[in-house]
Amino acid sequence: MMYVYFFLFLCLYGLACYYVAFNGYRWLKRSFGFGYRRSYTIIIVFLSVAFIASFIVSSRLLELIGGYWLTIVGYSLLLLPLVNLIYFLSGRKPLIHLLSGYILSFCFLCILIIGSFNAWSPTIRHYDVSLTEEPTQEIRFLLGADFHFGTVIGMNHFERFLQLVEQESPDAIFLAGDIIDDNMDAFIEEQIADGFLQLDAPLGVYAVPGNHDYYGGDLSLLTQELRSNGVTVLLDEHIHVDGLFTVIGRKDETDFDRKSIAELMEHANEQLPIIMMDHQPHETVEAATYNVDMIFSGHTHRGQLFPGNLLTQAIYENDWGYKQIDQLHSFTTSGFGFWGPALRIGSRSEIIMITVKL
Known part of the structure; x- marks a missing residue:
């Protein structure tokens, strides 16, 4: 067929x-x-x-x-x-x-x-959210996704990301999938993994896989490369960060063994703000029903080429930017890279900076 x-x-x-x-x-x-x-x-x-x-x-x-x-x-x-x-x-x-x-x-x-x-000229989008009625501190999160490192996107573009990270000095960095573009060949040849060691965030660097990270069958190697260079890769796992918040990282929908939100929430500490990373923003509304506080996604590229954005708007509850659903703060980035044509019309490569009041 x-x-x-x-x-x-x-x-x-x-x-x-x-x-x-x-x-x-x-x-x-x-x-x-x-x-x-x-x-x-x-x-x-x-x-x-x-x-x-x-x-x-x-x-x-x-x-x-x-x-x-x-x-x-x-x-x-x-x-x-x-x-x-x-x-x-x-x-x-x-x-x-x-x-x-x-x-x-x-x-x-x-x-x-x-x-x-x-x-090729990424921008920074800033947001401010409050997770409590009487916040006592602020934490700055950086969200990036859809790097698609491969034959076209290499170390030069990654250097732009590293410069923006240094400029913004986030407390924590979240990488919401599609690190590579289907295979690890160019990623290994250009030693891109070494660049992740330069990511400096006191509360950690966290990543989940996207669909393109699965396609080449190299997910285990990618996970190994990232973890050996200071990135905490979460595969249907959670981690409590300094008693400040809990990060839950989901496997991509491509993985048939992916756990449900209900299963993942069984071991989450709901006394802390819960941040969920899910590459594809298909289950945003469901996450809201389980008292998730923030969800970070990518995948959509905001359509990448107009009128693709009209299609992503019709498919996803939050295809790009920020949307609040009950207590849930949903963020979907258009991505730092691109897939296919090295072009964006009606969208732009970006990172998202979020100032969170706790």
């Missing part, structure tokens, strides 16, 4: 690429008399194959080119029908045809430039 789905995907992807290529060639030919069909075909085939090949061959260049091309194809499927309709309603005027191509080209250029900036 998997091969059938893959074949259908290839057919649909091929048709989409052909549709975009056909419209592009027609614009070039009618507007400028472009006649280099063979060269044009070779370029289009290379761009189209690059995306597929990037899943087979470990190549940063192929992944970047394939991701950019996939994004252009996706937005073309949204914009080209509208452009063609306007051209048809205008009486097929050559000037309209020429201008439409220029406008689309400008739009694609903006998508690549703005999308790259949003992906």
Whole structure:
């Protein structure tokens, strides 16, 4: 069955690429008399194959080119029908045809430039919450997720994260999954795990796995690497931190042996504020019913590329940012990295800083 789905995907992807290529060639030919069909075909085939090949061959260049091309194809499927309709309603005027191509080209250029900036230039979002009516102290938490370390995202981007951590000086750091992008190869080669030793937080650094941490079958190795570099990885486990709060870290939904919230809460000290880490924010409402005080998630990327954010909003109770449900304070980050195209439209790479009053 998997091969059938893959074949259908290839057919649909091929048709989409052909549709975009056909419209592009027609614009070039009618507007400028472009006649280099063979060269044009070779370029289009290379761009189209690059995306597929990037899943087979470990190549940063192929992944970047394939991701950019996939994004252009996706937005073309949204914009080209509208452009063609306007051209048809205008009486097929050559000037309209020429201008439409220029406008689309400008739009694609903006998508690549703005999308790259949003992906590679992370921001910090600040929130303040109070867990008691009469707080006596403040603790600063840093939440990061969806690093997707791999062929494209490496140590250079991690250095940006380390700089932000040093700048913010949090009391505790929470890493809500998807540390790697499906396999450990690049993570090991670039010795990214060593960078986690630089994370300085007096109340500890805590992590849970995300779905991509499972896909390559390297979760045990990833867990070992993180733990040996000062990160407390919680796999359906909990830990009491200096008598201040309890952290419960969940396995990802990908793991069929994952415990329920009810099972995890059996051994939690409800006299302390309970902070739950769950990569995918599917069970946010359920967590509220079990008196969890805070829940940290990632996974959604806030859709990463518009209009993906509309889909994540429809799926998740809190797909991005902050939402309070009864006593529960839910935080979902759009992530520090990205998956697939090295672009973000309608979202931005980020970390979240939370000042918690206890």
